[in-house]
Amino acid sequence: MEPTHSPTNRGTAVTMPDVPSTVSGKRQRSDAGAASSEDLPDRKRACWGILTSQGSWADRSPLHEAASQGRLLALRTLLAQGYHANIITIDYVTPLHEACLSGHVSCIRALIRVGANVNAATIDGVTPLFNCSSSGSEASMEVLLQNGAHTHTTHTHLPSALHEACKRGHSVCVQLLLAYGADPDYSVSHLGSPLYLSCLHGHTSCTRLLLHTGARVNDGPAGGSPLLAAARHDSSEQVALLLEYGADVNLRDKDNHRAVELAPPGGKTEELLLAYDFSPRSLRQMCRLMIRDLIGRSRMKFLPQLPLPPLITQYLQYT
Template sequence: MPEVPAAETGPSVKAPRKRPLQIGEDFTVKKKSRWGILTSQGSWADRSPLHEAACQGRLLALRTLLSQGYHANIITIDHVTPLHEACLSDRVACTRALLQAGANVNATTIDGVTPLFNACSAGSASCTQVLLEHGAQAQASPCQPSPIHEASSRGRSACLEALVRWEADVDYVIPHLGTALYQASLSKHLVCIKLLLDAGADVQRGRYEDTPLHVAAQGDSEELVSLLLEFGANANARNTEQKRPLETAPPSGLAEAALLQFEAAPRSLRQLCRLSIREQLGRRRLNLIPQLPLPSLLQRYLQHR
């Protein structure tokens, strides 16, 4: 029988230190390689059996441990909870069981990481949805790791779609990262970029003076440059080096060709009208376009489809 910690009710219950968890060498290497910035490495010695069950998706073992007195909010020295573990490993059944047992859906590690951030990092759309349904904060607190930035930079489009649906701020800025749109553009994740733009993300907001169009031009992505221009990106915006996107594009590249073509043939009246109407509607009402008493053709036009 494992040693069962005394029953406690607070979220800051420490994991037992007397019986360090024995983890197989192969599993340890694999897990640590995924851990990244999510937690510090020092928490491995004091992970509880509940952490291990959540990580490996052993639902029966997890429920047994909970019934024996292990607290759902038991933490390691780095404040990693079993819920963090379940979400990072895409264990949706364990995630549900922990939440039903009273796990803190917004628990943070010493690095400020939440279970929602872990779910987005792992690309677990199921865990992301379950967490949001149980009150997870879709928007990160200031200066804390941001789920929407993580989903955008890693191309986790299903997680990003859930965050947008639960009204995460698509224009939220982290100084050293910029906006989620900037991160998605930097990583060239077109599906995530389209999701953010459809949700009304400001096409001009990036990181400091660099716009998403600047980073798209630097990455020589013709498709991304064309998409950003379609949504109203300013081809004459200047970055911190006072350069326009065209001036940052690789010479004779695809992005340069797309920007030169745009300068030779500016936006049509049709494009300008669409951008103006979307601006008048406002970001928070763009999702209501399908409900407008308009022909489906016009609805698709306003949605860039």
Template sequence: MDGEKRARMDKPGGSPHLRFLSNPLMGDVVSDWSPLHDAAIHGRLLSLRNLINQGWPVNIITADHVSPLHEACLRGHLSCASVLLSNGAQVNGMAMDWRTPLFNACISGNPDCVNLLLQHGATPHPESDLASPIHEAAKRGHVKCIESLAAYGANIDYYISHLGTPLYVACKYQQVACAKKLLESGASVNQGKGLDSPLHVVARMSTEELVEVLLDFGANAQAKDAEGKRPADLVPPESPLAQIFLEREGPLSLMQLCRLRIRKCFGTQQHHKITGLLLPEDLKRFLLHL
């Protein structure tokens, strides 16, 4: 590359492949793609710092409103995200597809990145339901991301009409660990998507482990979906699941009722206090479903 072309590449707007426009709605600089985006998505921290020092705006966005912070979080590059935020990157910037940096961090499954964004004021529930961070974390099996979101006030029963609850999403994608974490945190075991409960979706998919987990947390095996079918009606008669449902028919045991009642008394996001009770360890483990 000759010296003149290199000089054009080293300063904002210098590349012949970039075009910059004024965006009165966003107050940012718009480009097709910038070296700042490239450094962020590949985790090139030194290059990112150099570009910022040269005057590249950290809130430069593409025509689709994708920022360097979006790209750093999508790949889970914590250090790059930290540098961008410390230089004024917009933590709740929204792309044209409604994705925020927090949503992208939940795609990557990097809990440190999620925590960093939340510490800088990221909104757990952005204004659009088309890109919900907690639903995305549940879908992809990122338990630690769910923990972080819940700790910063995310509603673990957040309902979206086209997705249902995070628990429903976790069950639909057979993310057992996420389903357990949501339930342990106090998620409503019977709230799914419309009349379709989490138990309905796992029965339909013949996921034995999740059926057992949901029933242990008090799922209503008699609930009917939009077609008037119970979860047990959705499994073949010869299926091992049919036997599980048969064994669980009738009222819950007194022991199970007591466990569910005690957990309900603690409320959502307070179940960690069970460990502080003056009870035998085995009993505390029972209450915690461990």
């Protein structure tokens, strides 16, 4: 059997050995054998797109199939017969990508145990960790992070795993990524920050985690901010959170609208923003924001070590 290779010459794929048909058969390159997008499970199809495409189904190996379907025994058999853990499709999709997208922890462990690259990237820049964020499998994500998966991306135009977790509202994944050092302020020009995406998609639990960590409250793409996004979608709970953490109500979108002008008339969101216009922050709140800003996000974890009364420490920590 010929080795799978990439026409872009980004690396050399591993040759696939012949495997008895009793274990698994290679997907045929025909219209009848290729799965169309309509035939794929809803979860997997929803994860696909310009940045999450899992490549051509026609050149997937039996190892890819076993990893995707969580068939641990078949996966171990294929590895024992000579299939390499880092075998790739034409789009540089590895079996580990497939296992992470489907959340099969046992297959992920088995692949890593035999040398699977936890930071392998497809031609679209998608990593196994990104796929864990898409699927929302915190157990899979923790295995990757414990085995050296990078929380950052080396491509400045691509969203990080944290962006993806915030977009989909997977708050446990967000918490894990932050605990392992993911940058809550990493911004992509056309998408903005993770906080902006969280507000754009209405995920209050993710917004709260990011703000508590010290994410910059006003970061967004050109002509946007988290508060503007939350107001536009009438998310009063997120608007209240953002205001408490110092969101600027005077920022305007590309059409020169403030948040109060974007909120649906007569709703709770508009009420909050109008009340803020007439009752600006208290001196106590302004002091809290200033102190947190001076301490900085990277040193926020040292707040409890300051010689301050517990009540003040809790106030500074929003606890």
